[in-house]
Amino acid sequence: MKKTYNWGIIGTGRISNLFTEALTTLDSAKVYAVGSRAEGSARNFAEHWAVPRAYSSYADVYNDQEVEIVYIGTPHNFHFQNVKDALNAGKHVICEKPLTINAQQARILVDLARQKGLFLMEAMWNRFQPWYAVVKELIDNGSLGQLHHFKADLSFRFDVGPEHRIFNPNLAGGALLDLGVYPIALAALFLGKPAEIMSSSHMCETGVDDQVTMIFNYASGATADLGCSSRYLSKNNATLHGTKGFIEIHGMIIRPEKISYYQQGENAINIETPYISNGYQYEAQAVMDMLQEGAIEHPAMPLSESLEIMETMDIIRAQMGLVYPDE
């Protein structure tokens, strides 16, 4: 029988609302507590989503004996401390991307979760959506042939001031950590760890990156061409190029809704991959499914891969010369 899990939400911003909305669609999830820096925000959030317990501190959520899984929806620079505190209080954790701001922090969290026997996962939500099974099947059944090249971009313009987390160095802002993490994570999913990383970045007035172009080389001879920006616009799609065909992942790579498969000289085969609700419920259900099985990591988003993604982003940040105030 499926167990019901009590969730605690950390932070009452945009993504915490979306994630909570997704949890409300799942039979096995109960949103039990919310924590905010501000009492009023916690109360409003709790009223809106019918959450029984509203706390004016994050620590109260970690220390609530009824809470079993904590979701971290705070800006990047707080992830390390928030995850550490939740794990130390004995909670299972799913944390928004990127897991931390650098690999050193990620390594500490991975060791802590394993040492305590608690579940930890970076919230790479697109891996749990329906499109991935379609692409995986095309790769596994040989339709793509040998994968030689991967292309992906995720770029949006943000109509916000310099204090917003996308531009704010104090919140570990920048296009790379916020947006680039998605193309990099997809490249990791399809091609593994790059052997060589080259990048070219543009920095904005606040001192963080607002455009990053990346080329990765792999030991297999494959290459990846990745981009992210908060100053240009893009199709936000991805393509996988193989010896027998190529695959286009349509729509934004954070929530693709259609896959096209092309062979030389043939018409495209299009496969719709719609998702229900707002798309965040897949990763939430995946966490609970793993806990039900007694696992402390999810094979679709293993901690070793989150660590490699952080190592890759550390190298790119070193190339652009960006060090955050918290480092």
Ligand SMILES: NC(=O)c1ccc[n+]([C@@H]2O[C@H](COP(=O)([O-])OP(=O)(O)OC[C@H]3O[C@@H](n4cnc5c(N)ncnc54)[C@H](OP(=O)(O)O)[C@@H]3O)[C@@H](O)[C@H]2O)c1
């Ligand atoms: N998976 C996705 O699709 C997706 C989409 C957007 C963002 N994200 C990720 O989610 C995280 C949060 O992004 P968001 O867009 O939800 O941000 P947001 O709307 O600014 O919310 C962040 C929340 O964190 C808390 N916080 C604590 N200290 C803060 C500080 N000094 N400044 C601002 N907020 C602070 C606040 O909650 P309280 O005041 O209640 O404590 C705030 O509401 C980031 O890691 C981001 O990369 C993921």
